[in-house]
Amino acid sequence: MLEDALSSPITHIAYRGAGLAMTDVAAGHVDLTFTGTSQIKPFLENKRVRLLASSGPKRFDLYPQVRTVAEQGLKGFNASVWWGLLAPAGTPKEIVEQLNQALRLSMNNPEVSKKIGTIDAELILSSSSEFSNFLQEEIIRWQKLLGNKTN
Numbered sequence: 001m002l003e004d005a006l007s008s009p010i011t012h013i014a015y016r017g018a019g020l021a022m023t024d025v026a027a028g029h030v031d032l033t034f035t036g037t038s039q040i041k042p043f044l045e046n047k048r049v050r051l052l053a054s055s056g057p058k059r060f061d062l063y064p065q066v067r068t069v070a071e072q073g074l075k076g077f078n079a080s081v082w083w084g085l086l087a088p089a090g091t092p093k094e095i096v097e098q099l100n101q102a103l104r105l106s107m108n109n110p111e112v113s114k115k116i117g118t119i120d121a122e123l124i125l126s127s128s129s130e131f132s133n134f135l136q137e138e139i140i141r142w143q144k145l146l147g148n149k150t151n
Contacts, residue, residue, distance in 0.1 A: 025049055036081040037062060038119035056080035062120040083121075084131055096128050 003010045013030060015021040018039035024030045026048035034055055043049040054060050054068045057078050069077040085103055087096055104125055106112055116123050126134065 022049070034079060034081075036119065036121075038121075041119070060120045061117075084135070100128055 013021075015024075015033075018033075018035040021030070021033040021035060022039055022043055025033050026043050032052070037060060040049060040051065044051060051063055051066050053072055054063075054066055055077065056068065057070070057080070059068055059071075060066060069079075085099060087099060107116075107123055107125055113123065
């Protein structure tokens with residue numbers, strides 16, 4: 001999708017973490033990366049990289065001057081970074097619910113909320129079934145975008 005919109009080839013390079021990818025971008029070994037704002041913040045502060053766009057559906061709260069990819073011409077583009085708490089398949093439902101309640105309790109802590117705000121993340125608490133539905137939708141969406149290359 002992005003490669004087509006840019007009319008330019010993009011080579012995917014798999015990294016074992018955002019830190020290594022950011023280091024290579026800052027050193028000029030690769031041209032760009034998609035990652036969360038928590039990983040780029042130190043590189044932005046020392047002016048080693050430049051933030052080109054928000055890949056999500058809205059602008060960053062911490063960097064409101066940076067337009068989204070969609071605002072820059074690729075309508076409907078959404079490649080948001082998200083995190084979720086997962087347990088092994090077959091984990092008893094009551095354990096999953098205990099974990100969900102513990103997560104909710106910690107996320108309601110003002111210090112945790114403040115820390116989440118420093119990385120420009122939006123806190124969305126959901127039930128385990130809501131998160132499961134979200135994961136299924138993401139899998140389907142990315143399979144369509146990648147032409148089912150994930151199989």
